[in-house]
Amino acid sequence: MSRAISFAKRNIQRTPFQAAAAIMVMFLTFFALLTFIILAAGSQSALRYFESRPQVIAFFKEGTTSEDITLIENALKQETRVTETKYISKEDALKIYRDRNQADPALLELVTANILPASLEISTQSPEDLQPIAEILKKEPVVSEVMVPENVVETLTSVTSVIRSVGGATVGFLMVFATLVIVMIIGFKIRLRRSEIEIQRLLGASPSFIRNPFILEGIFYGVTGAFFAWVVSYTLLWYFTPFLQNYLGEIKLLPVNPLFMLALLGASLLLALIVGGLGSLSAVRRYLKI
Amino acid sequence: MILFDSVSKKFGSTTALDNISLEIKQGEFVFIVGPSGAGKSTLLRTLTREIMPTSGKLMVGHMDITKIKDKDVPFLRRKVGVVFQDFKLLDDRTVFENVAITLEVLGKKDEEIAKMVEHILKLVEIWDKRNLFPRQLSGGEAQRTAIARAIVGKPDVLLADEPTGDLDPKTAWGVIQLLNEINSWGTTILMATHNQEIVNTLKRRVIIIKDGKVSKDSKEGKYE
Numbered sequence: 001m002s003r004a005i006s007f008a009k010r011n012i013q014r015t016p017f018q019a020a021a022a023i024m025v026m027f028l029t030f031f032a033l034l035t036f037i038i039l040a041a042g043s044q045s046a047l048r049y050f051e052s053r054p055q056v057i058a059f060f061k062e063g064t065t066s067e068d069i070t071l072i073e074n075a076l077k078q079e080t081r082v083t084e085t086k087y088i089s090k091e092d093a094l095k096i097y098r099d100r101n102q103a104d105p106a107l108l109e110l111v112t113a114n115i116l117p118a119s120l121e122i123s124t125q126s127p128e129d130l131q132p133i134a135e136i137l138k139k140e141p142v143v144s145e146v147m148v149p150e151n152v153v154e155t156l157t158s159v160t161s162v163i164r165s166v167g168g169a170t171v172g173f174l175m176v177f178a179t180l181v182i183v184m185i186i187g188f189k190i191r192l193r194r195s196e197i198e199i200q201r202l203l204g205a206s207p208s209f210i211r212n213p214f215i216l217e218g219i220f221y222g223v224t225g226a227f228f229a230w231v232v233s234y235t236l237l238w239y240f241t242p243f244l245q246n247y248l249g250e251i252k253l254l255p256v257n258p259l260f261m262l263a264l265l266g267a268s269l270l271l272a273l274i275v276g277g278l279g280s281l282s283a284v285r286r287y288l289k290i
Numbered sequence: 291m292i293l294f295d296s297v298s299k300k301f302g303s304t305t306a307l308d309n310i311s312l313e314i315k316q317g318e319f320v321f322i323v324g325p326s327g328a329g330k331s332t333l334l335r336t337l338t339r340e341i342m343p344t345s346g347k348l349m350v351g352h353m354d355i356t357k358i359k360d361k362d363v364p365f366l367r368r369k370v371g372v373v374f375q376d377f378k379l380l381d382d383r384t385v386f387e388n389v390a391i392t393l394e395v396l397g398k399k400d401e402e403i404a405k406m407v408e409h410i411l412k413l414v415e416i417w418d419k420r421n422l423f424p425r426q427l428s429g430g431e432a433q434r435t436a437i438a439r440a441i442v443g444k445p446d447v448l449l450a451d452e453p454t455g456d457l458d459p460k461t462a463w464g465v466i467q468l469l470n471e472i473n474s475w476g477t478t479i480l481m482a483t484h485n486q487e488i489v490n491t492l493k494r495r496v497i498i499i500k501d502g503k504v505s506k507d508s509k510e511g512k513y514e
Contacts, residue, residue: 003394014382196380202338203443204368205395207361 007213008220011189018185019221025181026225026276027232029174030268034233036167037264038256043160046248050149050156056124056134057147059117064142069120072140076122079136081129086121093119117144175275178225182218182279183286190214190287197288211284218280219273226272230265291316291478292337292447297346299332299502306332307343308502314480316446319473321489322482323513324499330482333499334449337480338370339363351446368396371440371448371477375455377432379424385411385435386420392443410442414468430461434468441472448472450481454488462488489513 012019060069069087076082088096093116101107122137124130134148190197200210241254248254292314299307306329314320322330335341336348339355348355353366379388386407393403411417414434424432433453440448450469454462466488473479483489489496489512496511497504 003397195378199378199380199391200395202340202367202372203392203395203439204364204366206364209395 001212004209004212004216008216011193011213011217012220015189015192018188022181022185022221023225023228026178026222026272027229028225029171029178029275030226030229030272031233032174033171033271034229034264034268036163036171038233038237040160040163040167041260043156043163047156047160050127055149056122056130056137058120058122058137058140058143059145059147060119060142061144062117064118068142069118072137072142073120076133076136079133081124081133082122083125084123086123088119088121090114090116090118093117175271178222179275179279179282182221182276183283185221186214186218186280186283187287189217190283211288214284214288215277215280218283219276222272222274222276222279223269226268227265230261230268234261291318291351292480293347293349294333295347295349297336297343297348299329299336299341300344305502307336310346310502310504312497312504312507314478316478317473317476319470319479319492319494320481321492321494321496321511321513322480322499323484323489323496324505326484328499329502330499331451332502334372334451334480334482337447337449338367338372368443369446371443371445373433373436373440373448373450373453375452377424377436379432379435379439381424384421384423385416385427385431388424388435389438389442392439396443406442407438410438414438428461429457430464433457433461433465437465437468437472441477445477447478447480450479450483452482452484454483454485459487466492486513 058072073085073087076085094111097111097116098108122133124133130148134146137143137146197210237256241256245254292312294310294312297307297310298305308329310333322333324330332341336343336355337350339358343356346356350366351369353362353369355366358366380391383391389407389410390403393406398406407420408417411420414437416431416434416438419427419431419435424435427435433456437450437453448469453469454465457465462485469479469481470492493510493512496506496508496513498506498511498513
């Protein structure tokens with residue numbers, strides 16, 4: 001095997017531009033794959049976050065008394081579908097507003113507790129319970145508006161589904177493309193080294209002695225491309241984490257769990273090994289007549 | 291050592307070898323002569339199973355070439371070294387690397403390869419050219435490299451297909467003397483040639499092939 005590795009290394013060094021092209025194609029393929037996986041995993045986690053916290057928010061009209069609110073809260077607590085209720089007073093709302101807009105003093109200047117409505121956050125057992133609870137709240141005369149985040153879950157579900165199907169199709173196409181590129185490059189190299197192969201054959205080289213360096217070469221392109229794709233995607237994710245964290249707010253997706261990224265690296269390398277190996281094996285079977 | 295028993299080879303309707311029967315003993319030096327297209331190269335190429343006989347039995351040592359499985363062909367070829375008229379050296383490898391390839395195929399370790407290649411290159415008197423590439427060699431030096439590559443693995447048989455064809459007379463004689471020396475170590479040599487002078491001077495066994503048949507087989511023959 002060490003001989004095959006040294007032959008593969010020599011083959012790669014002697015055609016550096018082809019090697020670079022093959023690695024770049026594999027890099028792009030795996031970069032797209034990793035991007036889609038990270039996006040899909042992120043949207044799935046966001047979806048889980050919303051699904052695990054089904055909430056209806058009822059905003060109260062100006063002048064609503066605490067007795068009115070207590071009455072509503074008590075009535076809701078009788079409902080088995082309701083798991084928790086939380087009252088947010090005007091002052092609490094102002095505090096939340098200030099916390100969220102610390103970086104922008106202009107937004108803080110004109111806002112006082114008076115212009116923010118008091119509200120009641122009601123958590124339910126499941127997302128299906130949100131709409132019936134919202135209907136109950138809408139009938140209350142002191143409630144000015146009811147917010148149901150059901151559409152967020154729906155949007156996220158469809159976004160996740162789109163990412164999965166578009167990502168799956170794109171990655172599938174790129175995998176086929178990458179495999180064909182490996183077939184083409186290894187096939188070309190086999191033709192280029194025809195006289196060497198012929199001499200090896202006449203000297204009594206076994207088929208595996210001739211084939212293995214080409215197969216290893218394909219695997220090297222796949223694994224190297226996948227590794228660089230992982231490094232670049234992880235670096236980009238790490239670089240944009242502060243910005244994304246700010247954007248995502250309460251949804252704690254970042255920083256990404258390093259174990260998840262390591263698992264992604266392992267899976268990518270395995271897949272790259274399969275793609276590179278299959279591509280070069282196909283080329284060897286097609287172009288190398290021993 | 292080598293036994294051709296009614297060996298024939300047909301390419302479509304063309305008969306390249308026609309019912310050849312020969313026996314070559316270990317350590318013999320045999321010239322295969324005849325006009326171009328007579329079947330000399332075909333005969334040699336059957337011995338490495340580059341060409342499979344259409345019929346007959348062909349033995350090299352204990353191996354029946356017509357019966358061995360494909361997976362055993364490399365083992366046959368390790369017993370049979372080959373030298374070509376056009377040398378067939380790898381242009382992007384040095385003399386040393388061209389010879390080392392035989393030992394790499396045999397699975398030898400690097401240290402062993404270094405020793406064996408040094409030994410054989412000194413023997414064929416091109417050790418000082420070891421770092422040159424084939425394009426930097428003269429015809430004689432290139433052929434010596436090819437011979438070194440063929441014998442470094444210590445084959446039982448050496449096939450030389452017109453090894454002096456592209457060389458001037460003086461250089462050709464140098465190559466022949468080298469083959470003669472290799473033969474003196476016990477290696478069986480089959481050499482296809484057109485060179486009358488060499489054949490007639492060496493006075494070795496001469497097999498004349500004409501139209502794919504053995505027309506004459508003489509112990510200390512001549513090529514007229």
